[in-house]
Amino acid sequence: MLLGYNIVKVTLYLIYNMPSKKVSGADNQQERLRFIGWIVGFVDGEGCFTVSFFKHPKSRLRLKWQVFPEFVITQGMKTRSAVEKVKKHFGCGEIYLNRRHDNHHEHPIKYVVRNREDLLTKVIPFFEKYPLLSAKKKDLRIFAKIVRMMNRGDHLKKSGLEKIRLMVREMNNRKFR
Amino acid sequence: MLLGYNIVKVTLYLIYNMPSKKVSGADNQQERLRFIGWIVGFVDGEGCFTVSFFKHPKSRLRLKWQVFPEFVITQGMKTRSAVEKVKKHFGCGEIYLNRRHDNHHEHPIKYVVRNREDLLTKVIPFFEKYPLLSAKKKDLRIFAKIVRMMNRGDHLKKSGLEKIRLMVREMNNRKFR
Numbered sequence: 209m210l211l212g213y214n215i216v217k218v219t220l221y222l223i224y225n226m227p228s229k230k231v232s233g234a235d236n237q238q239e240r241l242r243f244i245g246w247i248v249g250f251v252d253g254e255g256c257f258t259v260s261f262f263k264h265p266k267s268r269l270r271l272k273w274q275v276f277p278e279f280v281i282t283q284g285m286k287t288r289s290a291v292e293k294v295k296k297h298f299g300c301g302e303i304y305l306n307r308r309h310d311n312h313h314e315h316p317i318k319y320v321v322r323n324r325e326d327l328l329t330k331v332i333p334f335f336e337k338y339p340l341l342s343a344k345k346k347d348l349r350i351f352a353k354i355v356r357m358m359n360r361g362d363h364l365k366k367s368g369l370e371k372i373r374l375m376v377r378e379m380n381n382r383k384f385r
Numbered sequence: 386m387l388l389g390y391n392i393v394k395v396t397l398y399l400i401y402n403m404p405s406k407k408v409s410g411a412d413n414q415q416e417r418l419r420f421i422g423w424i425v426g427f428v429d430g431e432g433c434f435t436v437s438f439f440k441h442p443k444s445r446l447r448l449k450w451q452v453f454p455e456f457v458i459t460q461g462m463k464t465r466s467a468v469e470k471v472k473k474h475f476g477c478g479e480i481y482l483n484r485r486h487d488n489h490h491e492h493p494i495k496y497v498v499r500n501r502e503d504l505l506t507k508v509i510p511f512f513e514k515y516p517l518l519s520a521k522k523k524d525l526r527i528f529a530k531i532v533r534m535m536n537r538g539d540h541l542k543k544s545g546l547e548k549i550r551l552m553v554r555e556m557n558n559r560k561f562r
Contacts, residue, residue: 241415245422246429246518252467253430253460283430287519290429341423342464 244338247294251335252342256280257351259376275363275372277355279321279331291319298334300326327355347379421515424471428512429519433457434528436553452540452549454532456508458496468496475511477503504532524556 260276267274279301283291288303295301301321321331332352339345354372362368437453444451456478460468465480472478478498498508509529516522531549539545 238418241418242422242425242515245419245424246426247422248419249423249426249428250430250518251426252423252464253427253432255430283519287429287521290518293518338419341427341467341470342460344464 247297248338248340252340252344254281254283257347259354271364271369273369275358277351279327281319282316288317291317295319298330300330324355328359343380350375350379424474425515425517429517429521431458431460434524436531448541448546450546452535454528456498459493465494468494472496475507477507505536520557527552527556
């Protein structure tokens with residue numbers, strides 16, 4: 209029994225003395241969690257879920273309207289590195305330089321995800337797992353619904369398109385539309 | 386030896402089955418870390434460290450200039466709850482409704498920390514511990530230096546005031562000044 213007790217003691221000793229290695233793992237994990245939170249906060253600040261409509265009179269599709277969902281983050285030029293971190297995290301999308309010739313100090317850059325598959329498998333699930341804290345949370349919910357409807361082809365039918373149009377009206381953020 | 390082995394197994398079993406309680410603690414900790422990251426990301430998006438100068442010709446001080454550092458977050462009306470979370474976290478500052486009559490959809494609200502003690506003990510140490518990822522990181526560094534100089538009274542001397550003025554010129558974010 210004493211032997212067993214000692215082994216338990218040794219086991220516990222070993223477990224308690226593992227942390228030297230574990231700490232750096234925990235540090236990484238803490239950093240990862242803070243980075244996830246950072247993305248959510250940054251998107252609450254500068255992100256945008258939008259759905260636009262474009263008319264294509266010459267389209268071969270029955271309905272001439274294209275529904276165009278986008279996830280966009282805009283930032284001043286000097287913050288490109290922060291936006292690049294977001295792009296790296298999601299592993300999709302593009303960064304565009306948006307040259308403006310008005311009275312703004314900086315040329316804003318834009319991070320944009322338009323690919324439906326990327327929206328469905330990368331962007332939307334991320335924000336469903338780690339919810340936004342601002343009013344954009346509601347936008348994300350409607351946006352996700354629309355992209356999923358589109359994935360079923362609903363936007364190619366008149367009733368579906370109309371439904372999407374009404375849903376878009378409920379979205380808050382019209383800034384970039 | 387077999388007994389010892391079993392005890393080790395039982396010990397390990399017990400250790401591995403403790404998490405039921407631990408998990409909720411870990412969950413809280415994870416949430417806390419994500420929330421810290423969220424604040425940093427939100428401030429990278431919508432936050433601002435500014436230092437303004439006001440002339441008070443009738444001031445009894447030798448120099449008639451007041452140096453006015455502020456930490457500000459602006460957000461649309463609908464996101465008040467998110468800004469309130471930030472205020473609660475820092476345990477200081479005020480939320481103001483900033484009524485605008487231009488073509489903006491929403492009346493932006495402002496979270497502002499002006500109290501020097503709060504800046505020195507709450508806001509600055511937070512962002513020094515959890516660095517911003519955008520260009521605002523540089524602003525915070527200069528801002529912190531200025532507030533600490535003010536705490537030593539440097540801004541009341543001509544040379545210190547001039548030094549502060551030059552430092553402010555190096556800050557990126559002039560949006561709210």
